[in-house]
Amino acid sequence: MLRLFVWLLFVSTFLLSPFVGAVDLDVTQLLVHDSLSHTLFFELRLPRVVFAFFAGAVLALSGMLFQTLFRNPLMTPYTLGISSGAVLGAGIAIKLGLATLVFGVASVSLFGFLGAFLTVLLLIYLSQFLHTAYNTSLLLLGIALSLFYTSALMIVFYLGSSIQNDMLIRFTMGSLSIIGWEHPVLLGGVALALLGSILLYKYELQLMSISDTSARLKGVDTKKITLLLLLFSSLAIGVLVSIAGPIGFVGLIVPHMVGKLYPITIEKRILITALFGGFFLVFCDSITRALQTQSELPIGIVTALIGGPFFIYLIVKGSEK
């Protein structure tokens, strides 16, 4: 019942979402070329909804992947410092003045991806020295890295001009404001690559969700598969963060929400998690736009405000028995 309600809510918001915003659309003008409504709908609203959907899917899939690979419910790209790495990379690109119109988009994205990717490599390298690898120590490492990156970003702020800092601050707030189809297509590509790689290795992942040792003893090359899936995930996260900035909470809560709503084994939850994450972020984004505040409410605030209480409800309800 709860499931049905949630999906109905999600799908209807998804369909209505492109029509919500600061400017009311004239539906009769929608298919008329060069009309304001046509441009608004096809160049701003629709790309944004599609982008939000892929962004939510990437965050939820990555969260699920990290929690499974490292068997810890707190593991996400966010808590492991990978998002912060991407933010720092993108911040450095902005500070270096690489955010020009010609090369701007590309170099900020590239630096964002490098930040995420290098952080993953660093985590994998450092985890070799941990006795209880892939567990609490790794999480602590991620938190330490996050704090380190935040401080490094402060230095970038300190050295930046006020114009650059304004760009940086807006960037770190996270925003789904995009124009045109370039970004949704790019993100869609990496999102599908991530989904595909996870689906391809779903049986290995199922074994690894038990324990790393047990998976190896059943014949899974856990090191290779961890590395491969982390690569796809950091690619997707890097691309996402470099375009939209960091969006917290989705990667942490969506996999758990899906787990509570669908208590089935991991390999059957992959597709549901991707869809749920996508719809969830579109839902949150629709609310930021429907509120019609002076300037747009950062998306991360809404994901936390809506996701938090629902998450707590599910945890309490789940522990009642």
Place this chain on the structure above:
Amino acid sequence: MISLEKVSTAYKKENILQDISLEITTHVSILGENGAGKSTLVKLLCGLQPYKGKIRIDGQDIAQLSLLDLAKSIAYVPAQLEIYDVTISVEAFVLLGRFAYKERFFAYSQDDRKKVQEVLALLNLTQLSQHTMGSLSSGQTQLVLIAQALAQESKIIIFDEPTANLDPKNSKIIGNHIKELKQKHQVVLITHDLHLAHFIDSPILFVQEKQVRFETDFFQAERLQALYGVAFDNLAVAYA
């Protein structure tokens, strides 16, 4: 047959086992003090521990075997369930033992599922097959771990302290199953449980001071006292 040839292994630069040469042709029970290197010996056989020297199973160097082939020749039953996702059902959990036989990127086959039903029936677990792993008692959990290892259809099965968390009644049940499995598998048992080792009645391999050796009069009170440094009497009362 398992053979070790001049095998050494270290942890944090300190040798745990040194220049071990050994042939295990049949069932064996491995005993020794805490920290003597029993678990390390098992990790070596499972390919989980780096080492110097040669380890062969039926003449094949395990360093040359793929993880999948190794899984087909050795199954490992841990002392306790180490699991992140406790919502998995018993049936789905046992099915994971079939991974090495599954075609890559494809689902588990009907044969795999049939094998799972067979081992569940063998261990009287059929009525538990839809329960979640998180809902089982320690005794049931140990049985399910054995079922998963049996689904692996390997010649060698390693039991790592199978009774460590069990009460005497469940220890007896597990002991009976292990003894039965000796008919079809080469059983390697690691344990501190002298009653169990006595009941299983396999040759005793004792690990002490980075060395291993077969013990012939292990269960003699004097010998036990010499090995463990504490007095024993009348051990055989254990299992009928």
